[in-house]
Amino acid sequence: MLYLDHAATTTMRPEALEALDEAHHRFNANASGQHSDARAAKNALEDARERAAGLLGMDQPHGIVFTGSGTEADNLAVIGASLASQRRTVAFSGIEHKAVLNAAGSLKRFGYVLHVLPVTSDGVIDRDAVSLVAGREPALVSVMLANNEVGTLQPLLEIAQQLREQDPQIVLHTDAVQAFSSQEVTFPRTGVDMISLSAHKFGGPKGVGLLAVAPGVTIEPLIHGGGHEAGRRAGTQNVAGIVAMVAAMEAAAQDRAGFTTRVGAERDAFEGVIVAQHRGAVVTAGTAHRLPHISHMRFPGVLAETFLIRLDMSGIAAAAGSACQSGAVEPSHVLTAMGYDDVATGQFVRFSFGWDSAEGDGLRAASVVLDVLRDL
Amino acid sequence: MRALVAMSGGVDSSVAAALMLEQGHDVIGVTLKQWEGPDGAMPTAGCCTLSDAEDARRVAAQLDIPYYVLDYVEEFTRAVVEPFVASYLKGLTPNPCIECNRNVRFSALLERTEELGCDVLVTGHHARIENHDGVFRLRRATDPEKDQSYVLHMLNQGALARIRLPVGEMTKTEVRGYAAKLGLRTAGKPDSQDICFVTSGDYRDFLAQQEPSVAAPGAVLDMEGNVVGEHLGTARFTIGQRRGIGVAVGEARYVVEIEPAAQTITIGTYDDLLTERCVATQMSFTDRPPALGDTVGVKTRYRSEAVPARVVATGARWEVAFAEPEPRPAPGQSLVLYEGEYVLGGGVIVDGRRRVAPVL
Numbered sequence: 026m027l028y029l030d031h032a033a034t035t036t037m038r039p040e041a042l043e044a045l046d047e048a049h050h051r052f053n054a055n056a057s058g059q060h061s062d063a064r065a066a067k068n069a070l071e072d073a074r075e076r077a078a079g080l081l082g083m084d085q086p087h088g089i090v091f092t093g094s095g096t097e098a099d100n101l102a103v104i105g106a107s108l109a110s111q112r113r114t115v116a117f118s119g120i121e122h123k124a125v126l127n128a129a130g131s132l133k134r135f136g137y138v139l140h141v142l143p144v145t146s147d148g149v150i151d152r153d154a155v156s157l158v159a160g161r162e163p164a165l166v167s168v169m170l171a172n173n174e175v176g177t178l179q180p181l182l183e184i185a186q187q188l189r190e191q192d193p194q195i196v197l198h199t200d201a202v203q204a205f206s207s208q209e210v211t212f213p214r215t216g217v218d219m220i221s222l223s224a225h226k227f228g229g230p231k232g233v234g235l236l237a238v239a240p241g242v243t244i245e246p247l248i249h250g251g252g253h254e255a256g257r258r259a260g261t262q263n264v265a266g267i268v269a270m271v272a273a274m275e276a277a278a279q280d281r282a283g284f285t286t287r288v289g290a291e292r293d294a295f296e297g298v299i300v301a302q303h304r305g306a307v308v309t310a311g312t313a314h315r316l317p318h319i320s321h322m323r324f325p326g327v328l329a330e331t332f333l334i335r336l337d338m339s340g341i342a343a344a345a346g347s348a349c350q351s352g353a354v355e356p357s358h359v360l361t362a363m364g365y366d367d368v369a370t371g372q373f374v375r376f377s378f379g380w381d382s383a384e385g386d387g388l389r390a391a392s393v394v395l396d397v398l399r400d401l
Numbered sequence: 402m403r404a405l406v407a408m409s410g411g412v413d414s415s416v417a418a419a420l421m422l423e424q425g426h427d428v429i430g431v432t433l434k435q436w437e438g439p440d441g442a443m444p445t446a447g448c449c450t451l452s453d454a455e456d457a458r459r460v461a462a463q464l465d466i467p468y469y470v471l472d473y474v475e476e477f478t479r480a481v482v483e484p485f486v487a488s489y490l491k492g493l494t495p496n497p498c499i500e501c502n503r504n505v506r507f508s509a510l511l512e513r514t515e516e517l518g519c520d521v522l523v524t525g526h527h528a529r530i531e532n533h534d535g536v537f538r539l540r541r542a543t544d545p546e547k548d549q550s551y552v553l554h555m556l557n558q559g560a561l562a563r564i565r566l567p568v569g570e571m572t573k574t575e576v577r578g579y580a581a582k583l584g585l586r587t588a589g590k591p592d593s594q595d596i597c598f599v600t601s602g603d604y605r606d607f608l609a610q611q612e613p614s615v616a617a618p619g620a621v622l623d624m625e626g627n628v629v630g631e632h633l634g635t636a637r638f639t640i641g642q643r644r645g646i647g648v649a650v651g652e653a654r655y656v657v658e659i660e661p662a663a664q665t666i667t668i669g670t671y672d673d674l675l676t677e678r679c680v681a682t683q684m685s686f687t688d689r690p691p692a693l694g695d696t697v698g699v700k701t702r703y704r705s706e707a708v709p710a711r712v713v714a715t716g717a718r719w720e721v722a723f724a725e726p727e728p729r730p731a732p733g734q735s736l737v738l739y740e741g742e743y744v745l746g747g748g749v750i751v752d753g754r755r756r757v758a759p760v761l
Contacts, residue, residue: 331516334429334469338518352454353434353470401516 027390030342031379032173032203032319037273038228038380044272045230048265056262057251066264073264073271080271080278081220081237082211088238090257091267095202095223097247098236099124101258102198102219103167105244107132110164110196116140117167118150118179119362122200124221125167126358142168146364147313148177155184159191166197170215171204174346174359174375175309176319178208185216196242202226202234206277206380207285207317218242222274224266228380229273233266280380288378289317291387295376296320298391303398309373310363320376327401329374330354335397336374341390344375403427404565405519407510408461408468410453412587413525413568415460416576419583420567421523422464429519430461430468433510435477435501436598450600460585471513473505480504482598486611489604489636492659493733496552496703497596503555511560521565528553528744529569530561537561539687539744544572551703554737554747555685605637619664621648624657624673635661640731641674657729675726679710679750681736684719686746691738697721698739701730701750707739719748 028036037045052069054062071086078086092098103125107115115129119141129139140161142154150168158166166188171178181199188195197217201210206227210220219242223234238244238257250259277284299306299322309321324332329345333354336343346357360370376390406418408430421428432454454470461468481500488495506524514522527542528550537558542548556564568576573592580588599607608615615637621630630648632638637645642656646668655674658667679701684690691697691712698707699721708727714720721736730736730750737747 328516330471331513334467334517337467337469338429352458353472355472400518 026340026342027386027393028342029376029378029386029390030344031382032176032226032375032377033344034225034231035206035228035379036381037225037230037269038276040276041224041229041269041273045265045269048268052264052268056264057253069268070262070264073268077235077271077274078237080211080274082213083237083239085240087255088240090236090238090254091262092234092236092258093232093260093263095200095221095226095234096122096124097258098221098223098234099167099198099200100128101236101244101247102221102238103128103165104132104247105257106165106196106198106219106242107137108135108245109243112162112164112194114138114140114161114163115165115167116142116158116161116163118142118144118169120144120148120172120175120177120359121167121169122173122202123358125169125198125200129167137164142166144362147310148172148175148359148363149310149313150179150184152184152187155187156191159188159195162192163195166195167200168197169200169203170208170210171201171316172359173203174319174357175321175363176203176316177310178204178314178316182214182216189216203316203319205274207281207288209281212237212239219244224270224273227273227277229270230266233263233270235270277380284380285317287384288380288382291378291382291384292317292320292376293387295378295387295391296322298388299394302391302395318378318382320378321373322376323369323373324398325369325372327398328371330371332374332397332401335401336394339393339397341376341393341397344377345373346370402521403429403519404521404523405510405514405517406430406466406523407506407525408432408457409525409593410450410456410460410587410590411525411593412580412585412590413527413576414457415525415585415587416571416580417523417525417565417567418460418464418466419579419585421565422466424567428464428466428523429517430457430464430466431510432457432468432470433473433477433505434470435473435505436482437474456587456590460587463583463585471510473509476505476509477501477598482611486608488733489608490612490615490661492635492661494639494731495733496735497598498552499555499735502552507553507556507560507564511563514563521563523565523567525568526553526566527569527573528566530564530566536688540569541739541742541744542569547573550739550744551700551735551737551747554687554735554744556687557685558688561687605634608636617664619666621646622658622665622667624667624669626667629668632666635659635664635666638666641728655728671728674728676729677723677726678713678720679723679727679730679736680714680718680720680752681748681750682718684736684746684748687744690715691740691745696724697745698741699723700735700737700739701727702734712738718751 052066054066056067056070074086074089143151198219199217200221202223218239220237225231248259305325307323346354356370404421404426408414485495485497526549527547529540531538541550615634620628623629638656654668657669699710700707709724710721713722732752735747738745
C-alpha cells in the first residue's frame with residue numbers, strides 16, 4: 026500500500042513512539058497527586074508545556090492548554106473566546122475545518138451572529154473582505170494557516186496586522202493543524218492570539234492536541250471539572266500523549282526544511298507526471314502558496330468516489346472531500362467556498378505525502394494513478 | 402470473478418457476500434447511503450440506518466473484504482422519495498422499493514459495478530436467476546415466504562446477466578443458520594419491514610413532513626355519492642384499505658375510490674371493490690413478453706398470491722382479465738406477470754377506468 030493520506034493522519038515519528046512508551050512506564054501517575062510518582066508525572070507534563078511554549082515562540086508556558094484533539098482545541102478557541110467576550114459576532118473563513126465551522130455554528134443558538142469571510146478561487150481569503158469584517162466588531166476571527174484539503178496557505182501575518190490596525194480588540198485564532206510540519210508556527214510569525222495544533226498530524230499520537238493562548242486573552246472553559254490546565258480544561262491530563270506530542274513537535278520543527286525539500290520534491294514529481302500525462306488533470310490552486318505535502322487535483326469526468334475505490338484496490342490510499350458519519354464521501358465545503366459547482370466538487374482527489382514518504386514514492390504513485398485513470 | 406455486493410447490514414446480504422467469497426470470487430462490499438436528515442446524518446431509525454451501515458462494515462471486516470459507503474442520496478431523493486410523495490398526492494399507492502430497484506440499485510449501482518472493475522452485482526434478494534441456454538430467467542425464491550421476485554420484475558436480460566442473487570437458493574432459516582455458523586453479527590437480526598426513508602411513525606407522518614398540504618381534510622362518500630363522514634387527507638388512503646376510515650357502518654367498508662382533486666374518498670362493500678380487469682403502463686419484460694390471449698399468473702401487490710389472468714391488451718397499456726373477480730388493485734402498485742415460477746415482466750398499475758397517466 027502506498028499511503029498518500031498523510032494529511033488525514035501521518036506515521037508516528039520514532040521520537041514520539043519512544044517518548045510515549047517511556048512516559049507510559051515512568052509517568053503513569055495522576056499528575057494532580059500528592060506523592061512522588063505524581064510529582065514525576067507533573068514534572069514531565071510541565072516540562073512538555075515549557076518545550077511546547079518555546080517552540081511556539083511564547084515567553085511563558087502558562088498559555089498552553091493541552092486538549093484531547095485539534096478539534097477540541099478549535100472548539101475551545103472559537104467557543105471559549107466568544108463566550109468570554111462582550112461582543113456577539115464571530116467571523117471565520119469559508120474554508121475552515123469543520124471543527125471551527127461547527128463550533129461557531131453552535132454559538133448561533135446563544136444569539137451570536139456568524140460572519141463568513143469569502144475566499145478566492147485559489148482558496149485564499151479575499152483581502153477586501155478582511156477590512157469589511159473588522160467593521161463588524163467581531164469577538165473572534167478564525168483563519169486557518171493552511172487549508173487541510175487543498176493546502177493553500179493564508180497570508181496570516183498580513184491579515185492579522187490589517188485586522189489589528191482597524192480593531193485592536195479582535196481576538197485572532199488560527200487552526201495550524203495541517204501547517205505545523207512545514208511552516209514555522211509561532212505567535213510572532215502568525216500574528217494571532219490563539220493557535221490550535223493536533224499531535225497526529227505531525228507524527229504524534231491521536232487523542233491529544235493543544236491550544237496555545239497568548240497572554241491577556243481570556244477563554245471560557247468548555248469542559249468543567251477539576252482545576253486541570255489552570256481551570257481551562259478539566260480532566261486528568263494524558264501525560265504520555267502530551268509528552269509524545271511534544272517530542273513529535275520538536276522532531277517535526279527540526280525537520281521542517283528537510284520536510285519541505287524532501288516531501289515537496291515527491292509531491293512535485295507526482296503532480297508533474299500526472300498533469301503531463303493525463304489530459305485535463307488540474308492541480309487545485311496550482312499557482313497559490315501551498316503546503317509542500319498536499320497534492321489536490323481535479324480529474325474532470327472522473328467521479329472521485331469511484332476513483333478512490335479503484336485507487337484503494339490498486340494499493341493507493343488517497344482521500345476526497347471529508348468522510349461523513351457513515352463513511353460516505355461528502356461534497357467538500359472548501360471547494361464550494363472556492364466557487365466550484367456540485368458536479369466539479371465530486372471530481373477532486375487529495376494525495377498527501379508525509380515525513381516518511383520514500384524517495385521515488387511520487388513517481389511510483391503517479392504511475393499507479395495513471396494506470397487506474399486509463400482503466401476507468 | 403470480482404463481485405460487488407450491496408450490503409444493507411441485514412443477514413441476507415451478509416450471507417450473500419460470504420457465499421460469493423466461499424465460491425472463490427473477489428468480493429467488495431458497499432452500502433448505499435440513500436437518505437439523510439436535514440443535518441446530513443444517516444437516519445437512526447427505520448432501516449438503512451447508521452447502525453445498519455456499521456453492521457455491514459463489521460461483517461465486511463470479519464469476511465476480510467474491502468468495504469465502502471457510496472453516496473446515492475441525490476439519485477434516491479430524485480428517483481424514489483420525490484415521486485413517492487407526488488404519487489400519494491395524486492391518489493396513487495407507490496412502491497418505493499420497486500422504484501429504488503428500477504432507478505438506483507439496478508441502474509445507477511449496476512453501472513457503478515462496471516466502473517469499479519467488478520463483473521457482477523450481488524444483492525441479498527430472495528429470488529433466483531437461471532441461465533437457460535443463454536436466456537436468463539428470473540425465478541421465485543426457494544423460500545416462498547420470502548420471495549422477492551415481485552420487486553425485481555424490471556430486470557431485463559442485460560441486467561440479469563450481471564446480477565447474482567445467491568441467497569435466493571436458500572430458505573430464510575438456512576440463511577440465518579449459515580450466518581450463525583460463520584458467527585456473523587447479523588445472524589439473528591430481524592428483517593426490515595419499513596420503508597427505509599420513513600424513520601419515525603408511518604408513511605403518513607413522513608408525507609405530512611414532506612408536504613403539509615396532504616393533511617387537507619375532505620368528505621368520505623358512499624357508493625351513491627352521499628357524504629357519510631370526513632377524512633384527514635386523501636393521501637392517508639389506499640384502494641382496498643379497510644382500517645382507519647373512521648366511518649362506522651354495519652358491514653365492513655373498503656376504500657374503492659380516491660379523488661385527490663375533489664379531496665374525497667369513496668367507500669363500499671367488498672363486492673364494490675371487485676374488478677375483472679387490471680391495466681398497467683411502463684411494462685418491461687425479463688425476456689420475451691407474453692402474447693395477447695395468453696393466460697399468465699399475475700400479482701398486483703407484494704403480499705398476495707399470483708392469480709390466473711388473460712392478457713387482453715398489449716402495447717403502451719397492457720390489460721389483463723382476471724379469471725375470477727379480484728379486489729381492485731391500487732394504482733401505483735406493480736402488475737407483475739408470472740409463468741409458473743418465472744417472472745415474465747411487469748409495469749405500473751393505472752386506474753383502468755379512467756385514462757390518466759401514471760405518475761411513477
